[in-house]
Amino acid sequence: MFTKFNIANFELENRSVRSATDTATCDISTGIPEQKFYNFYESLARGHVGLIIQEHTFVSLRGHAGHKQLGIHTDQMIQYHQKANDLMRAANDKIRICCQLAHAGPNGGAANKLQINEATAADFQEVVQQFKEAAVRAKKAGYDCVQIHSGHSYLLSQMISDFYNKRIDEYRASDFKLLRDVLEAVRTVDIPVGVKLQCDDFIEGHTMNAASACKIISALKFDFVEVTGGGYGAPPAKYSTIRAGKDQYYYRHVIQALKAQNLLDKQPVIVTGGFENVEDAQKAFADGVPLVGYSRKFLRNDQFLIDGDPKKCIRCNQCVNAIFKGQYAHCPISEREKQK
Ligand SMILES: Cc1cc2nc3c(=O)[nH]c(=O)nc-3n(C[C@H](O)[C@H](O)[C@H](O)COP(=O)(O)O)c2cc1C
Numbered sequence: 269m270f271t272k273f274n275i276a277n278f279e280l281e282n283r284s285v286r287s288a289t290d291t292a293t294c295d296i297s298t299g300i301p302e303q304k305f306y307n308f309y310e311s312l313a314r315g316h317v318g319l320i321i322q323e324h325t326f327v328s329l330r331g332h333a334g335h336k337q338l339g340i341h342t343d344q345m346i347q348y349h350q351k352a353n354d355l356m357r358a359a360n361d362k363i364r365i366c367c368q369l370a371h372a373g374p375n376g377g378a379a380n381k382l383q384i385n386e387a388t389a390a391d392f393q394e395v396v397q398q399f400k401e402a403a404v405r406a407k408k409a410g411y412d413c414v415q416i417h418s419g420h421s422y423l424l425s426q427m428i429s430d431f432y433n434k435r436i437d438e439y440r441a442s443d444f445k446l447l448r449d450v451l452e453a454v455r456t457v458d459i460p461v462g463v464k465l466q467c468d469d470f471i472e473g474h475t476m477n478a479a480s481a482c483k484i485i486s487a488l489k490f491d492f493v494e495v496t497g498g499g500y501g502a503p504p505a506k507y508s509t510i511r512a513g514k515d516q517y518y519y520r521h522v523i524q525a526l527k528a529q530n531l532l533d534k535q536p537v538i539v540t541g542g543f544e545n546v547e548d549a550q551k552a553f554a555d556g557v558p559l560v561g562y563s564r565k566f567l568r569n570d571q572f573l574i575d576g577d578p579k580k581c582i583r584c585n586q587c588v589n590a591i592f593k594g595q596y597a598h599c600p601i602s603e604r605e606k607q608k
Contacts (some may be wrong), residue, residue, distance in 0.1 A: 273318065275536050275559055276460035276491040278412050280318035280559075281362040284355070284549070284573055287494065288321040288368040288415065288464065288560035292336040292591045299326060299339020301348050304596055306355055313356035315571040320356065320363060321464075321561070324370035324417050327402040331370065331395070331423065334377020335591055340367065340402045340409075349409035357410075363455070367406040368415045368464065369399055369454075371589045373423025374432075375500070384426050385434050392439060392446055395423070400453040413460035418447055419496040420509045421528075425466035428484065429476040431504075441476075446482055451488055457563075459487075462492035467522040470498055470506040478525035485531050494538040494561060495519045495526075508541040510564070512585045516542040523555050532556050545577050567599045579605070 273280045293305040312320060325338045334341070339345055349367065356363050373382050382391060399416065406414045418424035424447050426432035433441040447463075454461045467481035485493055497519060499505030511518065518541035526532045538559030539552050549560035565572060568581035579602065586600050 273536070275319070275364075275462075276413065278364055278460070280364055281316065282318040282547070282573075283553070283559050284317050284554050285319045285494075285540070285559050285561040286312060286317045286321060286566050287536050287538070287563040288323050289563045289567065290323045290333075290335075290337060290415070290591060290597060292443050292596045294336050294338045296336050299332070299337060299341065299345065301338060301352065305338070306352055306607055309352050310355045310359050312341050312566060312570045313359040315566075316360060316362075317510060317566070318364065318522075318559075319412075321368055321415055322352075324368050324422075325396040325564040326401070327369050327371055328395070330376075330378045330380055330382060331372050331398070332376055332378050333370070333372040333422070335594070336596065340369070340405050341398070343405060346405050346409045349406070349411070353410040364412045365410075366413045366415050366462070367402075367409070367411045368417050369402050369406070371395055371398070371423040372416035373426055374422050375423075375426070382423060384423070384432060384439075387439075387584065389439075392449070395446070396449045396453045399450045400457060403454045403457040403459055407457055411459070413462060413491065414454060415462045415494065416447070416450055416454065419464045421465040421466075421469075421499050424450065426475075427534040428466065428480070429469050429471075429474065431469055431471045431474040431476065442480075444487075447484070448488060451490065460491040462494065463488075463490045464494040464496050466497055467495050467519060468497035471507070478522045481522055482525050482529050482531055486529065487535065490535055491535040492538060492559075494540060495522050496540060497522070510585060510588050511542065512583055514583070516544070516548060518542050520551075520555070523552070523557055527556060542583075544581060545572065564599075567597060570601055 306570040498509035
């Protein structure tokens with residue numbers, strides 16, 4: 269847990285990862301961070317997590333998810349990312365920082381959102397170019413790496429899912445061409461590149477499951493893969509991405525499938541979903557997973573790796589509900605405790 273680990277050309281102080289978590293602290297139309305954003309990340313860096321994967325960051329306005337999301341869609345945005353990275357590195361000189369590049373596709377808030385079954389090849393080529401340009405900006409802003417968001421029924425995850433993607437051309441789900449093209453384009457930028465990969469839609473009768481995730485992972489070479497799945501708000505998916513209640517280690521079946529096909533050693537794997545603390549994470553380490561990610565736990569207590577972990581996250585999901593109410597992501601239980 270507290271041993272070092274290498275991803276591509278950089279070293280992590282330890283094996284805990286802050287999984288991407290939308291803070292909803294940016295201007296709703298421009299994606300420019302508010303002061304809360306900087307305060308949030310400076311504090312997070314102080315907590316000595318190995319890698320901070322920031323939050324889904326739109327690569328174009330057409331791919332905007334529709335709330336107070338961070339943007340990296342123009343060169344003007346570089347300065348804001350750089351400022352946040354400088355603050356994090358001043359707080360902790362060992363911190364490693366990843367920019368999560370995202371396009372919401374049909375699941376976004378733009379008036380002209382990209383509909384995957386009607387989109388043209390030119391639309392997709394534009395998306396590929398937008399990811400590449402965003403990666404160039406991320407490099408200029410001083411990130412250690414980028415993560416392509418291919419989960420949670422946003423654009424790239426819908427494209428690899430036969431539930432959403434009904435195309436029969438070269439962009440059909442089983443060929444994962446758009447994800448491959450995005451990866452190849454981002455690869456031309458000299459920055460390590462990982463993926464947050466939808467590994468199970470949990471939709472009955474459809475093939476976006478552990479077996480198809482293994483196929484993608486064996487075909488594409490990422491610098492790291494974060495395992496994820498589920499759907500927002502669940503139905504028709506059996507499980508949502510952010511599960512309330514007691515479920516732990518959601519993606520053990522995916523890890524077992526990767527292991528069975530000798531894919532767990534092919535590139536570093538991060539597993540996120542339902543881990544409450546470092547003791548819980550031991551189950552994943554025992555399975556051979558090198559890195560464990562946490563999202564809600566860091567909203568509950570961003571210092572839990574160094575303060576003895578006195579605060580339990582009950583996974584009530586009030587943090588994510590806050591975003592849907594137009595607020596910033598926060599844990600109301602923690603806020604009440606601070607006011608006492
Ligand atoms: C408030 C909130 C915002 C989230 N935002 C993102 C995001 O921007 N990008 C992403 O890939 N996942 C996002 N997630 C999902 C988490 O990264 C993680 O996959 C999920 O919450 C399960 O992990 P956990 O049990 O440790 O919370 C978010 C989760 C929460 C609770």
